[in-house]
Amino acid sequence: MHAPNRRRFLQWFATVAAVPWTRTALPALGAVAAATAAAQTTEEEAPPPEVGPWLEIVKQRWGRTLSPDDLKAIGDNLAWTARSGKTLRALSLQNADEPDVVFRAERPVVEK
Amino acid sequence: MTPPSVYFESAAALGRMLHARRTTSLALTRGYLDRLRTIGHELNAVVTLMEDSALAEAERADEEIRRGRIRSPLHGVPYGVKDLLATRGVPTTWGAEPYRNQVFDHDATVVRRLRDAGAVLIAKLAMVELAGGMGYDEADASFTGPGLTPWNRAFWSGGSSSGPGAAVAAGLVGFAIGSETSGSILTPSAFCGVTGLRPTYGLVSRHGAMALSWTLDKLGPMCRSAEDCALVLQAIAGRDPKDATSVARRFRWQRPERRARKLRVLVPKGCVEKVQPEVRSAFEASLHELEAFATIEHDVEWPDFPWGPSVGTIVDAEGAAAFLSLIESGDLAKLRCPADRIGGYSSMLTPAVDYVQALRVRAPMKRAVNALFQRCDMIASPTRASVSYPIDKKFRDAYPDVSGGPALIPAGNLCGLPAVCLPNGFGQHGLPTSLTLMGPAFSESLLLEAAYRLQLVTEWHRQQPQLA
Numbered sequence: 001m002h003a004p005n006r007r008r009f010l011q012w013f014a015t016v017a018a019v020p021w022t023r024t025a026l027p028a029l030g031a032v033a034a035a036t037a038a039a040q041t042t043e044e045e046a047p048p049p050e051v052g053p054w055l056e057i058v059k060q061r062w063g064r065t066l067s068p069d070d071l072k073a074i075g076d077n078l079a080w081t082a083r084s085g086k087t088l089r090a091l092s093l094q095n096a097d098e099p100d101v102v103f104r105a106e107r108p109v110v111e112k
Numbered sequence: 113m114t115p116p117s118v119y120f121e122s123a124a125a126l127g128r129m130l131h132a133r134r135t136t137s138l139a140l141t142r143g144y145l146d147r148l149r150t151i152g153h154e155l156n157a158v159v160t161l162m163e164d165s166a167l168a169e170a171e172r173a174d175e176e177i178r179r180g181r182i183r184s185p186l187h188g189v190p191y192g193v194k195d196l197l198a199t200r201g202v203p204t205t206w207g208a209e210p211y212r213n214q215v216f217d218h219d220a221t222v223v224r225r226l227r228d229a230g231a232v233l234i235a236k237l238a239m240v241e242l243a244g245g246m247g248y249d250e251a252d253a254s255f256t257g258p259g260l261t262p263w264n265r266a267f268w269s270g271g272s273s274s275g276p277g278a279a280v281a282a283g284l285v286g287f288a289i290g291s292e293t294s295g296s297i298l299t300p301s302a303f304c305g306v307t308g309l310r311p312t313y314g315l316v317s318r319h320g321a322m323a324l325s326w327t328l329d330k331l332g333p334m335c336r337s338a339e340d341c342a343l344v345l346q347a348i349a350g351r352d353p354k355d356a357t358s359v360a361r362r363f364r365w366q367r368p369e370r371r372a373r374k375l376r377v378l379v380p381k382g383c384v385e386k387v388q389p390e391v392r393s394a395f396e397a398s399l400h401e402l403e404a405f406a407t408i409e410h411d412v413e414w415p416d417f418p419w420g421p422s423v424g425t426i427v428d429a430e431g432a433a434a435f436l437s438l439i440e441s442g443d444l445a446k447l448r449c450p451a452d453r454i455g456g457y458s459s460m461l462t463p464a465v466d467y468v469q470a471l472r473v474r475a476p477m478k479r480a481v482n483a484l485f486q487r488c489d490m491i492a493s494p495t496r497a498s499v500s501y502p503i504d505k506k507f508r509d510a511y512p513d514v515s516g517g518p519a520l521i522p523a524g525n526l527c528g529l530p531a532v533c534l535p536n537g538f539g540q541h542g543l544p545t546s547l548t549l550m551g552p553a554f555s556e557s558l559l560l561e562a563a564y565r566l567q568l569v570t571e572w573h574r575q576q577p578q579l580a
Contacts, residue, residue, distance in 0.1 A: 054461050062457055065442050070454045077247075077458035081428070084421035085466035091418070091473050099471035100478070101327060 048082035051075055114143045119283035120576050123189050123340040126286050130177060130188040137170035137177070137188035140286070141232055144190045147284045148235050151579055155269065156257040157278040159195045159205055159236045166190065166234040173230050185343045187230030189286040194273050195236040196243060196291060196322035197223055197331075206322045207254040207272075208241035210443040220320025221352045222289055222331055229347040237275030237288060241447050243296060244272040245324040245431040247455030251503040253448055258503045261304050262577040264541050267500040270300030276334045277304035282579060287335040287344055291321060293328045294423050294525040298533045298548060301334055303500035305535040305544030307563065307573055308334045309341040312553045313528030314359040316345070317352030325430040326357075327471070328423070328525050337573050338534060338563035339365070345556060361554060368561040375406035375562060376488040377549075380414040382517030387497040394537030394545040395494045401566055402492065409488065414518035415480035422470040422477075423522040429467040432459035478527045485552040490559060492549055493520050495533040499543035524550050532559045535572040544572075 055075050058066070066074070114135065121129070129135045145163055152158040173188035198204050198216035205212050223233060238256040240248055251258035251268035259274025261267050262282040269278040273290030277300030280288050290297045292310045301308030309332045316331045323329060333344035342365035351360040379399070384392045399408055438444060439456040447453050484491070497516035501507050524531050531550035539545045547566075551559045567573050 054458075057461060058457050062442070065445060066454070066457070073451075074454050074458050077455065078461060080424070081458060081462055081466075084418075084425050085463055085469075087418045087421045088425060088466050088469035088473065091469060093469070093472050093476075097472050097475060099468055100474035101471055 047075065047079040048086070050082050051078045054078045054082075114139055116283070117576075119143060119147060120336065122337040123191075123287045123335060124185060124337065124343055126189045127185040127187065127343075130173075131182050133177065137173040137190070137232055138167065140188070141166050141170040141190045141234055144234055144285055147282070148279070151262075151282050152235070152279060152284050155260045155262055155265070155278045155282060156254070157238050157259060157269070157275040157282070157284065159207070159238050159256055159275070160203055161235050162199070162202060162233055165202075166232055169227070169232040173232060176230065183228070183230035184347055186226070186347055188232065190232045190234045191226065191287045191289070192235040192237040192276065192279050192285040193220075193223060193233065193289040194239045194276050194291055196239060197289065198320035199223055199233070199236065202236065204236065205255070206242055207239040207256070209255045209446040209448065210438060212255060216320070218320060221317040221354060222348045223320065225348045226289075226344075231286075231347070234285065235279070237279050237285075239275055240272035240296075241449065241452055242435065243291060243293060243322065243324045245293070245427060245435065246444065246447065246449075246452035248449040249451045249508065250449060250506050251501065253452060255448055259300070260503065261500050261543065262579060263305060263543050264500075266502055266504075267541060267543055268303060268503050270303035270500060272296040273300045273334060277301055277306060280304065280306040280334050280336060281577060283576065287333060287340055289331060289344075289348075290334045291329060291331050292525065293325050293330075293427060295521040297330075297332050297334060298495050298521060298531060301533050302495035302535075302544065302546035305546070305572070305575065305577075306334055306336060307338050307341055307532065307534045307567075308332065309345060309556070309560070310524070310531045311345060311349065311556060312530045314357045315349050315361060315363070315530075315554065315556070317348075317350075317355040317358045319352055319354035323434045325427050325434070327430065328426060338532060338560050338567055339367070341532065342556075342560045342564070363556055365557075365560070368564060371405055375490065375558070377402055377406045377408050377490055377492050378412040378484060378488040379408060379410045379492050380518045380520065381411040382414070383493040383520070385517060386513070386515035387494055388499065388511070388514055388539055390537065390539030391494045391497060391499070391545045394539070395547060398536045398547040398566065399492065401569055402562070404569070405565055406562070408492070412484065414520070414523070415477070415484070417473065417477050417480065417523070419477075419519035419522040419526060422473055423526055425462060425466050425470040426526075428459040429462040432456060432462065474526055477523070481523065481527050481529070482552060490549045490551040490555070490562065491520065492547065495546035495548040499539040499541065499545060520548070520550065527553075529553060530556050530559055532563045534563050534566065535575070536570070537572060
C-alpha cells in the first residue's frame with residue numbers, strides 16, 4: 001500500500017506548499033518564534049525518540065490489519081505529531097493562559 | 113423550456129424571476145435535477161437526488177408565490193447541501209463508504225432554516241470522505257470518485273466541499289451549502305471559480321452537521337455571487353439552542369450605498385512571492401480594483417505562531433475522538449483514499465497536553481490578529497497559491513515550487529474569522545484563480561460589501577464553463 005505522510009501533508013495543504021513556517025516574528029511574540037523554529041525539520045532528520053514506542057502501541061492495538069507500508073506511513077505521521085508537540089510545548093504560555101474553550105456549569109432544568 | 117443560461121443566474125436573480133412569476137420553482141427544479149443527473153454525475157458532484165421531496169417543495173413554493181406570500185429572496189430557489197448535513201429519511205453519507213447507508217431522523221438546522229426561507233433542497237452533494245479529517249492526499253478520496261472542476265475535467269474541484277463547488281460552477285443548483293474546518297469552503301470555491309463565504313465561528317448553527325472538529329467546524333454558503341452568499345447567510349445565521357457554540361447574532365443584507373470612507377485593506381508580506389504568475393497578476397488586478405474604494409497597505413508582517421502544528425494537532429485530536437468508533441472498528445480500511453485508511457491510527461496517539469497547548473495558544477493568536485485589525489478592515493490575499501491540482505497526481509507533486517507564504521487559512525480558522533473568496537481571473541489550463549478577503553469576527557457585512565463592489569465592476573463571477 002502506498003505510504004503517504006499524513007501530517008506533513010496536512011500542514012502543507014493548509015498553508016499551500018513548501019515554506020509553511022516562514023518566521024518573521026512580531027516583537028511581542030519572540031518566544032513563540034523561537035518555539036516554532038525548533039519544530040522546523042528536514043526530511044532526513046531522525047525520527048523523535050517517542051515515535052518507536054508509539055508505533056509499538058499502534059502495532060499492539062491495530063497491527064493485525066496493517067501492512068509494513070502502513071506502519072511506515074503511520075510512523076511518519078507520528079514523527080510529525082512528536083515534532084508538532086515539541087513546538088506546542090515550547091510555547092511561552094503563562095499559568096493563567098487557559099485553553100480557548102469555555103466550560104460552564106449549569107443549573108438543572110426544572111421540568112414543570 | 114428554460115434556456116441554459118438561466119441555470120447560471122445568481123440566486124438573487126432567480127428569486128426575482130420567480131417572484132415576478134417569469135418562471136416557476138417547479139420548472140427550475142426539474143431543470144436543475146436533469147442537469148444534476150447528467151453533468152452532475154460526470155463531475156462526481158452528486159450523492160443523492162431528492163427528486164420527490166424537491167418537486168413537492170417546489171410546487172408548494174409556487175403556490176405560495178402565486179398567493180403573494182414571498183418568504184424570502186430565496187423562496188423557490190433550488191439548492192444543494194454537502195452530504196454531511198442531516199436530512200430526515202434520506203441517506204447522509206459523509207462521503208464515506210462506512211456511512212453510505214446512514215439515515216437520520218432529523219434535519220440539520222441549516223436545512224430547516226432554508227426550508228423556512230422557502231428554498232428548495234434538491235440534492236445531497238459530494239464531498240471528500242469525512243471532510244478530509246483522516247488526511248487525504250489526492251483528489252480520489254470519496255466513494256463518489258474524485259470531484260472534477262467543470263472548467264477542466266482533468267483537474268480537481270477542491271475539497272472537502274467538492275460537490276458544492278462543482279455544482280454551483282456548472283449551474284446545477286441555485287446555490288449550495290459547504291463546510292470548512294480549515295479551507296474546505298475556500299479551496300473548492302477557488303478551484304471551481306465560485307464565491308464562497310466562511311462565516312465567523314458560531315454565526316451558523318452546526319446542529320445536524322457531521323462533526324470533525326468541534327472547535328473549528330463551520331458551515332457556509334457557496335454561490336455565484338457575493339450577494340447570494342449574503343442572502344443565504346441571512347437565512348441561516350443566528351442562535352440555535354441545539355448548538356451551544358452558536359451566537360445570538362443575526363445577519364441582515366442591504367445593498368451597500370456610497371461609502372463615506374475608504375476601506376482599509378492589508379496585504380500580508382510574502383503572500384504573492386511564490387504563487388503561480390497568473391495567480392499573482394490576477395491578485396494585483398484585484399488590488400487595483402479594490403483601490404477604487406479602499407486604501408491598500410502592502411507587506412504587512414503576519415503574526416508569528418505555529419499555525420500549522422496547532423490546526424493539525426486540533427484536527428487530529430478532535431477528529432480521532434469524533435471518529436473513535438470508526439477507527440476502533442477497523443472500518444477505516446473501507447475508505448477510498450489510502451492515506452485516509454491509516455490516518456486515524458496516528459491521530460489516536462495525539463498527546464493530550466499537546467492538544468491543550470494548541471487550544472491555549474489560540475487566545476494569543478486571536479489577540480495578535482485582532483491587533484492587526486485595529487488598523488485595517490480586512491486582509492487581502494490570493495485564496496490559493498495555484499490553480500487546481502490535476503486529479504492524477506498526489507497534491508504534493510502537483511506544484512512543488514509554489515507557496516502561498518503566511519498560513520492565512522489555518523490562521524483564519526484557528527481564530528474563527530470570516531472570509532469571503534471570489535473568482536478574479538484564470539490561470540494555467542483555463543482554471544480559475546481567486547481572491548480572499550478576511551476580516552475580524554462578525555465582519556461579514558463589510559467583507560460581503562467589498563466583494564459585492566468588486567463584482568459590480570468585474571465579470572469573473574459571471575463566466576460559465578463549457579460543459580459540452
